[in-house]
Amino acid sequence: MTENTTTLTVSKRIEDRGDIARIQLTSKDGSDVKAFTAGAHLDIYLPKEDIWRQYSLCSDPAETGFYEIGVLKDPNSRGGSAAVHRDAIEGAEFTIEGPRNHFPLAENATFTVLLGGGIGVTPMIAMAKRLHALGKDFVLHYCTRSENLTAFRDELDGSGFADKIAYHFDDKDEAQRLDLKRDIPEPSAGTHLYVCGPQGFMDWVISTTEAAGHAPENVHREYFSADVDLSGDSFEVECSQSGITVTVGPDDTIARALAKEGIKIEVKCEEGVCGTCITDVLEGDIEHRDQFLTEEEREDMDQICACCSRGKGKLVLEI
The missing domain is CATH 2.40.30.10 (Translation factors)
Incomplete structure (x- = not known):
């Protein structure tokens, strides 16, 4: 261990x-x-x-x-x-x-919006408990397919912040469903949003709120799964420390190709959402396919999720 x-x-x-x-x-x-x-x-x-x-x-x-x-x-x-x-x-x-923790709470925010889709509500519950303990202003929007499928309901309704929870059910009338134009406050430096849930739900929330003017650094996200295309053209990966060079085939990944040569990169989620397999890149262009790195980190072109992302030509890794 x-x-x-x-x-x-x-x-x-x-x-x-x-x-x-x-x-x-x-x-x-x-x-x-x-x-x-x-x-x-x-x-x-x-x-x-x-x-x-x-x-x-x-x-x-x-x-x-x-x-x-x-x-x-x-x-x-x-x-x-x-x-x-x-x-x-x-x-x-x-x-x-x-x-x-790759999804930390900004405890100095003046207002916090928590958006949980289905089981994606779990980190939001911990955040709501913390914000309530701090006496902070927040709202929790909890979206599920149906009221009778809404887990944690008894605990949340009995909590000290029950009045800060808005439930949205897919099978009820449209007026009570999440409406981002109606339910999300105007952008401000002190307003932070957190979203977790199915990928489609998250992509919708992130794109809509950022288009409305919320700063990307204030729209926090955590993917628990992601649809990721692992295929692509073959490319070479050189390992600078071990001196090994491998070819990553059209249906292979960097992590798997290196494992065949005895170089182990720890992989956990296999979908580019957890960050466990992040590896430093010394040279080469990266085709990022993960949901973990920020846009700024991607632009630096010095880190790659070895479980899913690929190279546009040869990559040199610091391993």
């Missing part, structure tokens, strides 16, 4: 609406779990599938006794959510890395 790896035990499981399992994880010896900040996630290892998956923390950052995650049983699962639903029974143990 690395320094940031530990084993946690499932202490409680709640079957919630919409095929969502709410899972609480505690230390094996009953000691406090590591502190985390709103927006953080855990990396969970699923041994039967030999994969890592990332799940946002929805518990209160002030809570020290346990972590809580919410996991949707996705019919289109690539193995992760189905495995968690199968294996995360009370008493089960999981290897965990984290918590780590």
Whole structure:
């Protein structure tokens, strides 16, 4: 295990609406779990599938006794959510890395808009708890397909910030659905927006709010999955430290091509959303296909997500 790896035990499981399992994880010896900040996630290892998956923390950052995650049983699962639903029974143990935070909350904002689509509400719940504790002004827009599929509803309705929550259901009249022109405030330097959910929902929110004048650096996003095209023309990758050069084929990835030569780049999400496989680039043009790097970071052309992005010609990596 690395320094940031530990084993946690499932202490409680709640079957919630919409095929969502709410899972609480505690230390094996009953000691406090590591502190985390709103927006953080855990990396969970699923041994039967030999994969890592990332799940946002929805518990209160002030809570020290346990972590809580919410996991949707996705019919289109690539193995992760189905495995968690199968294996995360009370008493089960999981290897965990984290918590780590690529989606931090700007606690100095004058007004915060939280937008959660489906299971993408999980980091928003932790953020809402933190903002409420700080006495900050915010609103949580929670969008689901139907009221009877809305997980966390009982907890949220009983919270001290219930009056700051707006629910939007796809199967109800159009007037109560999320209307970005109506529901999003005018742009200002002190207004920050956070969005997490299905890719289509996120792309719509991000493009609409930025087109309305909200600064890109004030529109924060976290993708929990993404549709990514891994195919493309062949290109060469040279590893400056090891001296190895490989050809990445039309249907291969940098990480897989290097692994065949014994050079391991750690990969977890395989979709360019978690940032685990970020690798420094010394030379070459990058065809970015990830959802992790910011536009400014992409323009620098010195980092690549090795699980999905490609080269426009030869790349030289610092590995």
